[in-house]
Amino acid sequence: MPTLSALFRHPPSPVEALHATLLEQQGVRLFVKRDELLRMGPGLALCGNKWRKLQYNLQAARDAGQNTLLTFGGAYSNHIAAVAAAGQAFGFDTIGIIRGERPEGLNPTLRFAENCGMRLQYVSRSRFRDKEKMEFQEKLHRQYGGFYLLPEGGTNNLAIKGCMDIVAEVEQQLERLPTHWCCSVGTGGTFAGIVAALDGRAEALGFSALKGDFLEGEVQQLLASSPLWRDNRGAWAINTDFHFGGYAKWKPELVNFINNFYREHHIPLDPVYTGKLFYGLFQLIGQGYFPRGSAILAVHTGGLQGIAGFNERFGGVEVPGF
Numbered sequence: 493m494p495t496l497s498a499l500f501r502h503p504p505s506p507v508e509a510l511h512a513t514l515l516e517q518q519g520v521r522l523f524v525k526r527d528e529l530l531r532m533g534p535g536l537a538l539c540g541n542k543w544r545k546l547q548y549n550l551q552a553a554r555d556a557g558q559n560t561l562l563t564f565g566g567a568y569s570n571h572i573a574a575v576a577a578a579g580q581a582f583g584f585d586t587i588g589i590i591r592g593e594r595p596e597g598l599n600p601t602l603r604f605a606e607n608c609g610m611r612l613q614y615v616s617r618s619r620f621r622d623k624e625k626m627e628f629q630e631k632l633h634r635q636y637g638g639f640y641l642l643p644e645g646g647t648n649n650l651a652i653k654g655c656m657d658i659v660a661e662v663e664q665q666l667e668r669l670p671t672h673w674c675c676s677v678g679t680g681g682t683f684a685g686i687v688a689a690l691d692g693r694a695e696a697l698g699f700s701a702l703k704g705d706f707l708e709g710e711v712q713q714l715l716a717s718s719p720l721w722r723d724n725r726g727a728w729a730i731n732t733d734f735h736f737g738g739y740a741k742w743k744p745e746l747v748n749f750i751n752n753f754y755r756e757h758h759i760p761l762d763p764v765y766t767g768k769l770f771y772g773l774f775q776l777i778g779q780g781y782f783p784r785g786s787a788i789l790a791v792h793t794g795g796l797q798g799i800a801g802f803n804e805r806f807g808g809v810e811v812p813g814f
């Protein structure tokens with residue numbers, strides 16, 4: 493069994509320059525930080541931003557002598573799959589509190605989590621909303637005993653710290669700082685880490701995977717949550733034009749984009765997060781959003797475990813191996 497130090501002493505994930513006529517036409521360069529290639533444990537779950545968000549948390553759990561991880565998520569959650577995989581890889585017991593009824597047949601994410609040994613408990617959507625409340629968590633402690641609690645999506649200050657490492661790594665790899673940094677936004681933790689580490693030295697643009705314009709407020713709160721980092725308002729923004737109707741919603745043009753992107757660049761994208769990021773990014777590049785001479789860095793945050801569940805329901809993502 494690998495020790496947790498493997499999560500800290502890893503070779504950096506590659507930074508790859510993409511080549512496309514559109515980029516040449518618009519006079520910009522586009523690099524991809526291929527964090528989806530950071531992988532550990534069973535399957536494809538512990539990769540990308542999950543690696544970054546979990547690494548310091550797993551260490552904190554171990555330092556506290558806590559051998560059980562408990563967390564929350566929806567039935568297709570990348571985070572649930574990642575915590576389950578981390579548990580199996582590093583010898584933690586894991587408990588997943590899942591929003592909604594137990595499905596008749598388990599989907600690939602939940603099947604994977606169970607196979608990794610995660611105990612799953614299903615709670616109604618209304619009870620799930622109370623998960624942050626003290627009484628809800630006390631009940632969980634009465635039921636399961638001690639555990640290290642990871643919030644839904646894994647976002648907390650240690651997760652932000654892990655995502656900050658992405659910036660330092662890229663800076664070393666490229667020997668300079670790209671002018672624009674882009675990533676997909678769900679709970680905002682990954683993006684907050686990037687903004688915090690940039691500290692105003694470059695612009696950051698998040699692409700919301702969710703409908704609504706509440707995420708800027710969430711990111712502001714995350715950035716205000718620790719004296720270790722500053723908000724740097726003005727140097728970052730969240731684009732809400734490319735969520736395709738909301739979380740896990742999609743249209744055929746998104747799936748076509750993912751398939752074409754794989755054919756052209758041999759980089760698999762998922763339909764919930766990274767597909768929307770790159771779709772939106774290419775749209776903005778086409779509209780001349782980025783000044784000529786910009787060096788854009790897009791973080792591939794993983795999420796590939798979700799393709800199987802998407803294809804089981806809707807089909808259409810043609811990426812080999814999924």
Ligand SMILES: Cc1ncc(COP(=O)(O)O)c(C=O)c1O
Nearest residue numbers: 570678679680681682765793795
């Ligand atoms: C693959 C992938 N990319 C991006 C995100 C968004 O990250 P965050 O929740 O930190 O905003 C998530 C969800 O957490 C994810 O699973």
